[in-house]
Amino acid sequence: MASTTVLLLQLVLVSLASASHHYGGMATYTYKGRNTDGSFNVDFRRRSTYSGCSSHHSWYCVVSGHCAPFTYEKGTIESNSIWCETELLSTIKVVNDKPFNMRAHSCCWVNTRNLVSNWYLLTLIDLGMRSDTREPNRSPDVSIIPYLRIPQNCPRTYKLMAFDPDGDRVRCRYGNIPTHECHQCSLPGGFTLDQDSCMLHYNSTTHHSSVFGFEMVVEDFPKNHISLTYSDRSRRSVTPLNLIHPVPLSKLPLQFSVRVESSAPSCQEGVYLxxxxxxxxxxxxxxxxxxxxxxxxxxxxxxxxxxxxxxxxxxxxxxxxxxxxxxxxxxxxxxxxxxxxxxxxxxxxxxxxxxxxxxxxxxxxxxxxxxATQVKSHVICTETTMTVMVEKASFPRLHQDHLRLSDPTNTVCSLQTHSNSTHVIGVFPLNACGTQVEEDNDFLYFKNEITPFDNTADVITRKHLLEVQFYCQYPKRGNVTQGFLAHRTNVTVWDKGFGTFTYQFEFYPDNQFHTMIDPISYPLEYDLGSRIYMQIEATSSVSNTELFVESCKASPYDNPNYSQTYSIIENGCKVDPTVVIHPSSDVKEFQFSIEAFKFIGLHDQVYISCSLMMCEAGNSNTRCSQGCINSTSPAKRRKREAIIQSAHHFVSQGPLRLHRSAESPEATGTWNLNLNLVFIVGCLLAAVGMVCGVALYKAKVSKVKYQPLPHLEN
The missing domain is CATH 2.60.40.10 (Immunoglobulins)
Structure with missing residues (x-):
């Protein structure tokens, strides 16, 4: 019995500990229709903010048996080193449309300056049919950042988001019903609240490492007298906010944390803030x-x-x-x-x-x-082109002769060439027709749009009848071992497709590099000391770019980070004494050869992996222009804003093996050549990141700006 008591106590303590990191919460609801049995569906959304993402509020219907959730979904909205906000979505089935309450409460807040400990969240839901809109009542939409920071010496005003889809007046007040709406039920010192405008003003107080816990309530009131009618034919009248003792249509909790920190050297926005x-x-x-x-x-x-x-x-x-x-x-x-x-x-x-x-x-x-979707469209991306198709039936008021891409001056940009009786179709290069190039840490985006015009000479329009924006998205980095072409269909506002640029790593029989070895002849076998000819080629529709191979190494496994590797090229310099770099007239090709070898021991195969990148051709500030850099090479300091180059990408080929020979015991049973032509086609976007932007970069430098990689800085 004693052990059971101890176990129960431990479970209680664990439960309290798991709930002792509360930063805030909120809830909203949306009417989602009536069921055949007369019950009603309500989407109930509630957000919880804790120090971790595993906890959430447990809500229940105050009237037992009145409602029950029958679908459930959870997702993370924001997670950082201090707090995590999650959302739970339940579609609740309620027995009737009369007003009812949802409630959640427990312990405990994080350590708060205003001694808020337990948290209480209360929602009033009313689905009655409104006399003004002839629709079921809807709740306000509310939101806030659940963890706010303010310097002690900087007054600040927060306009709380509170919108009502029925056009009602929204009031933001502080909770005043203990154990139902709030724990402390008083606005923290140093703050004032304008209830009618939902503005929270910070004036002044001392700084502290702990937060203030805010326990607010959002309510909506009709602008005029209305009545709500329910399925049982009962009614209730609702008065405007300006009358004495008005009763709200809905009530939503809005709880959050504010930390007042030490003074800032300046409160002027744009300096420190x-x-x-x-x-x-x-x-x-x-x-x-x-x-x-x-x-x-x-x-x-x-x-x-x-x-x-x-x-x-x-x-x-x-x-x-x-x-x-x-x-x-x-x-x-x-x-x-x-x-x-x-x-x-x-x-x-x-x-x-x-x-x-x-x-x-x-x-x-x-x-x-x-x-709802208004225009139906479809986009396909390849390594060199974009294709966009828009259904004519989805915009019957406009003719294809009055539609154009961002820049239609080039004949290849005409929408008349490929269009047919059912679709407006544009097929054009990635770097043409006014396409904008943008990038983030992971992807490169080629964006364009179809818009209407009256006169071909127009550069503006005030008849904004149609706008189909679309883009192709390409990954910038990663080890790519196979190519793909894919697209997302039926996208109107932002049509997005996925495609690949290509790095091709091939073997050739000799130093002429005319015809690559046909993949059907694999596996390939070599004699020790014989020469292996290789070519890496970058495919891109953008001119004025060059390929640079910074390093190549061999490994007994298809993993360039394997512990046992043999360097062939490092920092653009030949390391293996047998390496020969063969000149090529195409700056997007790299041709080289080495003498065949094997790893000592039981390893019977060799993979070759290379790290490469793309640069703007002729730009002296790029890594490509520096070529071989060894320990004795002088460091070159480059201007950050001038560099146009991609991230590093890896291509690999292999395995290779030696010919089996009775005269060569060392070769017997080794190099089980299974030359898996790991056909490297993967839009190493970044490789073209700088590249694909080159043409646009010069014409639109204010919109597209590429930066050097941090690890390339001196």
Whole structure:
């Protein structure tokens, strides 16, 4: 019995410990239709913020038996070194459409300055039919960054995102019902709250390592008297907010944490505190997204002291973020079928780092409206071209003669050449027709669009009847051992396809390099000391680029990082004494040869792997132009902004083996040549990253700027 008691106590302590890292939470709901049995479906979304991603709030229906979840989905919105916000989506089946409460409560918050310990979250859901809209009542849409940071000496105002799809007035108040809406139930000192405008003002207080825990409530009220009618024919009247003791239509919890830190040397935005600049959307901006189409929000900030470090985002499940080549943050999200007609707020802040101190920007929020697909299109990407096809039936008011790509001046950019009776079709090179080149850490993007025009000489339009934006996306780095061509279909706003550029690693019978050895003749076998002729070729539609092979090494396994390797070329220099580099008139080809060898021991095969990159031809500031760099070569300092070059990529070929010979005991049973032609076709995007941007880089340098790789700096 004693051991059972101890075990129960341990379980209780573990439970409390797992819940003792609470930073905040919120909830919203959406009516999703009526079932044949008379019950109603409600999407109930709730977000939980803890110090880790494994915990979440446990909600329950206050009226027993009134509702039960029958679908469930969980996703991570934001995870960083301090906090993690997750979202749970349940479609709840409720027995009727009358008002009811959902509730969650437990212990404990993180250590808070205002002594908030237990957390209480309460939601009022009312699905009654409104007399003004003739539709079921909908809740406000709310969001906030759950962990905010403020320097002690810098007053700041946060405009909380609170939008109501029914057009109701939204009020943000502090919780005032103990053990239901709040624990401490009083606004922390140093802050004021304008309830009607949902603005939270920070004025002044002392700094502290602990956070303030905020326990707020968001409510909506009609602008005029309305009534709600329920399925049992009962009604309730709802009064506007300006009357005495108004009763809200809905009630949502909004809890979050704010940390007041030590003073900043300056409170001016853009010095230490990040300042948002173009093209960052304004706070409260409306953004349109289309079902099953990936949307983008570009965020950019600057500081003169320190550097921009990170972005934090709160939004719908499966939202993502990355950094592009313009030092901008890109927030991406794809709405799905169940999101049609809904509205989703997305909030973000940016951190800057100066020495060891983090400074946070203001918070901005945008509202994303989800609409249905309007134009049906399809895009295919290859290593040299983009093909876009748009169904004419999806835009009957426009004729193909009045549609064009971004820059139609080249005849290859005409949409008339390939179009037919059912589709407008464009087939054009990646580096033509006004295609924009952008990149992030992982991908290179070639973007273009089809837009309407009245006169071929027009450069602007005010008749924005159609805009089909699309892009091809290519991976920039990685070890590629097979090629692929793939595409995503039926994309309208951002049509995206996947394709490959090609590195081709082949063997040749002699130093003429005229005809490669046919793969059907494999496996290939060599005698010890005989010469092996190899060529690496880069395929790209972009001119003025060159291939550079920085290193090659041999390994008994197809792994360039295997512990036992033999260097053939290092830092652009020949290491193996038998290496011969054969001159080629094509700067995108590298031809070389070595004498055949084997690894000592039981290894019977050899793989050859090379690290290579692409550069702008003739640019003296690239790694390619430096050639061989050995320990005695003088260091060359390069200007960062001038370098146009890709990341490193690896291609490999093999295995190779020796001819079996009775006169050569060492060769007997060795080199089981199974020359797997690991056909390296993989768009080593980056390789063309700098490359594919070259043509556009010169014409649009303000939009496409490539930077050198950090490990290449001196």
């Amino acid at each position: 990040p300042q948002f600049i173009n093209p960052t959307p304004a706070n409260g901006a409306r953004v349109q997204a289309v079902l099953n189409k990936e949307m983008e929000i570009i965020v950019k900030a600057q500081v003169s002291m320190g550097r921009i470090q990170a972005i934090h985002v709160s939004g719908p499940m499966n939202i993502s973020k990355h950094t592009n080549a313009h030092n901008e943050f890109v927030i991406k999200w794809t709405p799905l079928h169940n999101d049609l007609g809904d509205h989703y707020p997305i909030c973000f802040v940016v951190d800057a780092l100066h020495q060891s101190r983090v400074y946070q920007s203001e918070m901005r929020c945008v509202l994303v409206d989800i609409t």
